[in-house]
Amino acid sequence: MNASELNNFIVILIYGSLVLLSLLKLANPLQVNKKANLWFGIFLFLWSTFWLDEVLSLITHHSIEVNSILWVGFIQFLTPIVFYFSVLFYTNPTFRFKISHLRVLILPVIFLTILLLIKAGYHQLHYVIISLILFQALFYSGLSYFTIRKHQRKIQQFAANTEGINLNWLEYIILIILIVSILYVIYNLAYNANSLNFFINMIFLSVIYFVAYNSMKQKEIYPVEEKQREELISISNSETEEIKRKLISDEDLLRIKTQLEKLMEAQKPYLDSELNLIKLSKELSVSTHHLSYVINTGFRKNFFQYINEYRIDYAKKLLKDNSNNKLSILGIAYESGFNSKTSFNTTFKKFTDQTPSEFKNSSDL
Structure with a gap:
């Protein structure tokens, strides 16, 4: 030919x-x-x-x-x-x-x-x-x-x-x-x-x-259920406006913020790889708009940053703990709430300027 x-x-x-x-x-x-x-x-x-x-x-x-x-x-x-x-x-x-x-x-x-x-x-x-x-x-x-x-x-x-x-x-x-x-x-x-x-x-x-x-292999980006889909789209579209506009009183903001911190420490919902704003808002019995406002305004972070900071901290503990040497990097990724090694490596690097392997090696010294 x-x-x-x-x-x-x-x-x-x-x-x-x-x-x-x-x-x-x-x-x-x-x-x-x-x-x-x-x-x-x-x-x-x-x-x-x-x-x-x-x-x-x-x-x-x-x-x-x-x-x-x-x-x-x-x-x-x-x-x-x-x-x-x-x-x-x-x-x-x-x-x-x-x-x-x-x-x-x-x-x-x-x-x-x-x-x-x-x-x-x-x-x-x-x-x-x-x-x-x-x-x-x-x-x-x-x-x-x-x-x-x-x-x-x-x-x-x-x-x-x-x-x-x-x-x-x-x-x-x-x-x-x-x-x-x-x-x-x-x-x-x-x-x-x-x-x-x-x-x-x-x-x-x-x-x-x-x-x-x-x-x-592209999966559904937004929930199929119309009400949830429109709610999430409306939250993502009004990100900057909601930070400027006061959705709830300072007292309610502090109350939900405190509830959220307690929930994260006690139940560790961030270890659920399928966790999203809707799931977390149901755990707290607050609306998704109010929870998004609390995270954006109260913590000055978006949902992705807020949840993944907890996941990275949890992963660091597993990487430092010598008794967990039996766990591979992928195993630690899954244990920490990530759904793939690629996602874990990318997010870990973004938060720590190191890959999980580099962090583990530096911790072993």
């Missing part, structure tokens, strides 16, 4: 994988993140069309340029927008479309107008099309990236273990695709991009398998 045949095989794998993954996301067999998976499935299908020319050319043994068809080019232009809406629904399942969101159609309308002008003979506008495609990709990739980063801060208001709901995999995809796309466009403008196709396609195939693995 020569380089050209290998590249053709990779193209077929890319197209087939994207179409199959798109169908799986649209079918959503696990019935999680329903609206987000619907939009993500549409995004994957649109993404697959970028290899449609090559696939059809291989099947018919003739050069076919489906992507040059006006309506196909227009639909492909919508790909970054569809991806952005999938991110919005992942980070906020209660998101609703408003009339103001119609502004996302401004660039597509401009793009369609220029496409029609090119069809009418204004071929000098070809570079304007390339510029619009690049701008659209950069703009919505950036918007999606910052939406995910904001989400990662928000979920720390109600979750102590954020692994599996922090959408890191989407963040990595944005960065990889963005870098590869920019390199490809630059290379396409300056050189013959055919020599780069094999390398680019190999990267995209790897990214697609990475997407498949992570998207299929």
